[in-house]
Amino acid sequence: MNNLDIVIDESCRIVDETLDKLIPSAETEPQRLHEAIRWSLFAGGKRFRPVLLFATGQSFGAPREKLLRIAAAVEMVHTYSLIHDDLPSMDNDDLRRGRETCHKKFGEATAILAGDVLETLAFSAVAEDGTLSADLRIRLVAEIARAAGTPYGMVAGQQLDLEAEGKNISIDALNNIHSLKTGSLIAACGRAGALIGGASEAEVKMVEDFSRELGLLFQITDDILDITQTTASLGKTAGKDISARKATYPSHHGIVETEKLAGEVHLRAIEFLDPLDRPTDLLREIASFVLSRTS
Amino acid sequence: MNNLDIVIDESCRIVDETLDKLIPSAETEPQRLHEAIRWSLFAGGKRFRPVLLFATGQSFGAPREKLLRIAAAVEMVHTYSLIHDDLPSMDNDDLRRGRETCHKKFGEATAILAGDVLETLAFSAVAEDGTLSADLRIRLVAEIARAAGTPYGMVAGQQLDLEAEGKNISIDALNNIHSLKTGSLIAACGRAGALIGGASEAEVKMVEDFSRELGLLFQITDDILDITQTTASLGKTAGKDISARKATYPSHHGIVETEKLAGEVHLRAIEFLDPLDRPTDLLREIASFVLSRTS
Numbered sequence: 001m002n003n004l005d006i007v008i009d010e011s012c013r014i015v016d017e018t019l020d021k022l023i024p025s026a027e028t029e030p031q032r033l034h035e036a037i038r039w040s041l042f043a044g045g046k047r048f049r050p051v052l053l054f055a056t057g058q059s060f061g062a063p064r065e066k067l068l069r070i071a072a073a074v075e076m077v078h079t080y081s082l083i084h085d086d087l088p089s090m091d092n093d094d095l096r097r098g099r100e101t102c103h104k105k106f107g108e109a110t111a112i113l114a115g116d117v118l119e120t121l122a123f124s125a126v127a128e129d130g131t132l133s134a135d136l137r138i139r140l141v142a143e144i145a146r147a148a149g150t151p152y153g154m155v156a157g158q159q160l161d162l163e164a165e166g167k168n169i170s171i172d173a174l175n176n177i178h179s180l181k182t183g184s185l186i187a188a189c190g191r192a193g194a195l196i197g198g199a200s201e202a203e204v205k206m207v208e209d210f211s212r213e214l215g216l217l218f219q220i221t222d223d224i225l226d227i228t229q230t231t232a233s234l235g236k237t238a239g240k241d242i243s244a245r246k247a248t249y250p251s252h253h254g255i256v257e258t259e260k261l262a263g264e265v266h267l268r269a270i271e272f273l274d275p276l277d278r279p280t281d282l283l284r285e286i287a288s289f290v291l292s293r294t295s
Numbered sequence: 296m297n298n299l300d301i302v303i304d305e306s307c308r309i310v311d312e313t314l315d316k317l318i319p320s321a322e323t324e325p326q327r328l329h330e331a332i333r334w335s336l337f338a339g340g341k342r343f344r345p346v347l348l349f350a351t352g353q354s355f356g357a358p359r360e361k362l363l364r365i366a367a368a369v370e371m372v373h374t375y376s377l378i379h380d381d382l383p384s385m386d387n388d389d390l391r392r393g394r395e396t397c398h399k400k401f402g403e404a405t406a407i408l409a410g411d412v413l414e415t416l417a418f419s420a421v422a423e424d425g426t427l428s429a430d431l432r433i434r435l436v437a438e439i440a441r442a443a444g445t446p447y448g449m450v451a452g453q454q455l456d457l458e459a460e461g462k463n464i465s466i467d468a469l470n471n472i473h474s475l476k477t478g479s480l481i482a483a484c485g486r487a488g489a490l491i492g493g494a495s496e497a498e499v500k501m502v503e504d505f506s507r508e509l510g511l512l513f514q515i516t517d518d519i520l521d522i523t524q525t526t527a528s529l530g531k532t533a534g535k536d537i538s539a540r541k542a543t544y545p546s547h548h549g550i551v552e553t554e555k556l557a558g559e560v561h562l563r564a565i566e567f568l569d570p571l572d573r574p575t576d577l578l579r580e581i582a583s584f585v586l587s588r589t590s
Contacts, residue, residue, distance in 0.1 A: 024446045030454040033445060084411060089403035108384035109457050112407065113450050116379060119411065120444035123418050127437035134429040141436055142422035149415035150328060151319045155408050159325040162404050 004285040008051055011071075014064070015050040016042065018072040022125050036106040036114040037121075041079050043097035044235075048218065048290075049074045053189040055282040056207055060197020069129040070140055070192050073122040077148050078185060080118035083111055085158065091244065098235030119148070132196070140192055147188035157181025166245045174247050178219040179212065186215030206272055210283065213269035217290050220262045223248040225295065227255060233295050266291045299580040303346055306366075309359070310345040311337065313367040317420050331401040331409040332416075336374050338392035339530075343513065343585075344369045348484040350577040351502055355492020364424040365435055365487050368417040372443050373480060375413035378406055380453065386539070393530030414443070427491065435487055442483035452476025461540045469542050473514040474507065481510035501567050505578065508564035512585050515557045518543040520590065522550060528590050561586045 019041055026035045050071035057067040086093040086101040087108060094104050103111035126141050150156040157180025164177060190211030194204045223241065227250055231238045241248045249258045269287050273280040314336055321330045345366035352362040381388040381396040382403060389399050398406035421436050445451040452475025459472060485506030489499045518536065522545055526533040536543045544553040564582050568575040 028446050030445070030451055030458065032458065033451065033454040080411075084407055087404075087407065089407065109382075110454065112379055112382065112384065113454050113457075116375075116411070116414065117445045117450040119414050120440050120448070120450065123436055124440040124444060127433050127440060134433045137433050138422050138429045138436070141418055141433070145415050145419040145422060149419060150325070150412045151323050153415070155412040155415065156325055156328065159328040159405065159408050162408075163325065163327065 004282070004289055007055070007282065008047070011051045011054050012047045014068060015047055015071050015075060018068045019075065022069070022072055022076075022121065032106060032110055033113055033117065036102055036110045037118055039099075039105055040083050040096070040102045040114065041076070041118070043099050045075070045079070045097050047075060049078055049186060049189045052186065052211060052214070052283075052286060053193045055286055056190045056193025056211070057197050058193075058282060059207075059276070059278045059280055060194050060199045060203070062193065062197035066131045066196050067193065069125045069131070070196065071189075073125040073144065074185065074189055074192070076118045076122035076125065077144060077154075080115040080122070081148075081154055081158070083115040083118070087111060090158075090162065091240070093237055093240065095231065095235070095237050136195065139195060143188050143191055143195070144185075147184040152180070153184045154181055157184070161246075164247050167247070169247045171252055174249070174252065175216070177247075178216060182219050183212050183215035186218065187212040190214075203276060203278075206276055210269050210272040210287075213265055213272065214287055214290060217262060217265045217269060217287070220249050220258060220265060221290060221293055223250050224255065224258055224262070225293070229295065235295070262291060299577070299584055302350070302577060303342070306346045306349050307342045309363060310342055310366050310370060313363045314370065317364070317367055317371075317416060327401060327405055328408055328412065331397055331405045332413055334394075334400055335378050335391070335397045335409065336371070336413070338394050340370070340374070340392050342370060344373055344481060344484045347481065347506060347509070347578075347581060348488045350581055351485050351488025351506070352492050353488075353577060354502075354571070354573045354575055355489050355494045355498070357488065357492035361426045361491050362488065364420045364426070365491065366484075368420040368439065369480065369484055369487070371413045371417035371420065372439060372449075375410040375417070376443075376449055376453070378410040378413070382406060385453075385457065386535070388532055388535070390526065390530070390532050431490065434490060438483050438486055438490070439480075442479040447475070448479040449476055452479070456541075459542050462542070464542045466547055469544070469547065470511070472542075473511060477514050478507050478510035481513065482507040485509075498571060498573075501571055505564050505567040505582075508560055508567065509582055509585060512557060512560045512564060512582070515544050515553060515560060516585060516588055518545055519550065519553055519557070520588075524590065530590070557586060 023037055024034045026038055028034055053071045054067055082096060083102045085091050086096055087103055093101055102114055123141060126137055129137055146152055148154045157177050160177045161181055187208045190207040191204050194207040226238055226241045229238055266287055270284055273283055318332055319329045321333055323329055348366045349362055377391060378397045380386050381391055382398055388396055397409055418436060421432055424432055442448045452472050455472045456476055482503045485502040486499050489502040521533060521536045524533055561582055565579055568578055
């Protein structure tokens with residue numbers, strides 16, 4: 001394994017340990033609810049957001065233990081959004097992270113509640129993080145809520161995405177959807193790592209700009225993989241974007257131009273790191289990884 | 296109008312003003328999402344939780360402006376839970392607060408997102424409340440998240456309630472469901488008002504005990520009204536509990552015994568106020584009001 005693989009493996013291990021401590025056990029009542037949460041949370045997700053948060057925190061010298069709960073909280077918010085996105089009235093998907101979606105396995109009502117309460121548990125995790133000052137905790141609650149909310153965050157993007165289905169939308173509208181739907185929470189991970197490491201506001205902004213481009217790159221490569229990979233290798237239904245008539249980068253630009261675009265966005269992302277007088281090797285490795293990922 | 300009516304009217308007015316400031320306008324993109332939120336939030340709800348929070352805060356001398364955003368946040372959490380409870384896969388209800396439910400009006404996907412993001416906006420409101428110290432804000436985020444979450448809060452109760460449908464459950468199990476589903480958030484309102492007013496932990500506990508019994512009383516009178524009132528007077532579908540084979544206090548005890556139980560719970564509630572060396576007239580008036588309410 002190369003250095004990044006080791007970092008990713010280690011990040012996944014410790015974020016899973018932290019999540020396991022923060023989520024009620026499957027033996028705690030109501031058991032079915034906690035089983036459903038754990039089903040979706042421990043399904044072998046890539047933990048991209050925690051990895052980015054750890055890497056950013058590391059650039060700014062934040063001790064690992066101050067990053068753990070915040071990384072877990074962001075992963076909870078991300079997983080809640082996946083559970084709700086997969087529902088019959090939304091994307092109606094049966095497969096996620098290589099297994100049945102939450103509502104296929106536990107029914108729709110429990111899946112809705114599992115998503116609802118993962119959001120609550122995320123804010124509990126931040127609020128009760130004894131390693132951070134009250135000022136920092138409250139800043140992080142505000143940052144995550146803004147990134148997950150509306151009009152500047154994830155749910156606003158999800159709403160616009162739903163409304164765009166089957167329509168021809170402009171490339172600006174597509175960029176806006178992805179910036180909100182996936183970019184905001186990814187940018188919040190970069191910001192959170194920097195804030196916990198005591199970065200200046202100017203540094204936080206640079207990391208945000210890098211993370212936002214990285215989020216866009218992640219979305220572009222997601223669109224490419226949806227076309228070029230199989231359902232088995234993705235762990236979620238491949239070819240979904242075309243069958244749902246979703247606006248994507250390949251549907252706008254074609255696959256060749258989209259791959260070129262990915263390269264450009266990658267370069268734009270890492271340029272934001274240049275003025276930072278901090279070790280950024282790991283962040284650059286992550287950007288390369290996102291550019292060339294195959295799943 | 297008597298004194299309590301004036302207090303309730305005034306509380307509703309200022310919490311609505313605050314909510315209007317905290318929620319993006321219906322002209323802000325994504326418009327449909329913000330329209331859906333506003334449809335459910337400004338439907339003439341009773342604002343019972345804000346009223347209780349204002350009254351408790353007043354007992355402890357908290358200035359009104361320090362209570363506003365927290366009261367609005369709790370009402371957002373309550374409204375998100377109503378939107379999701381009404382969904383087809385949950386209670387499948389068409390009428391709420393005298394108008395179409397959110398999913399009937401805006402479709403299921405938008406209703407799910409409106410509920411999701413109301414929860415997010417609630418935590419934003421608390422985190423960004425500049426009238427309170429960071430310590431107090433973080434305490435309130437933790438309190439509200441615990442009360443709305445699992446295993447000690449609202450979503451746990453909602454899950455148990457769903458699982459109990461059509462089953463014969465014990466009176467203890469019924470009490471537990473209501474204590475979680477409605478009692479926890481109502482108790483959190485009492486606690487929040489006391490905490491903002493600088494109450495001691497012992498005082499906070501007394502107010503919590505009062506509020507928890509008040510929440511139980513609210514549920515018992517809700518069960519009675521479901522049987523004795525019409526859909527028009529309730530603004531939601533009457534007779535729903537029986538048709539859904541829900542476990543209720545009248546289905547366990549009969550209506551006469553349930554009315555007697557309501558009287559007992561009312562007495563138990565106000566006894567918790569006796570040791571408090573604070574003005575509690577308004578809290579006592581609220582308890583009488585809940586006992587004798589007709590809608």
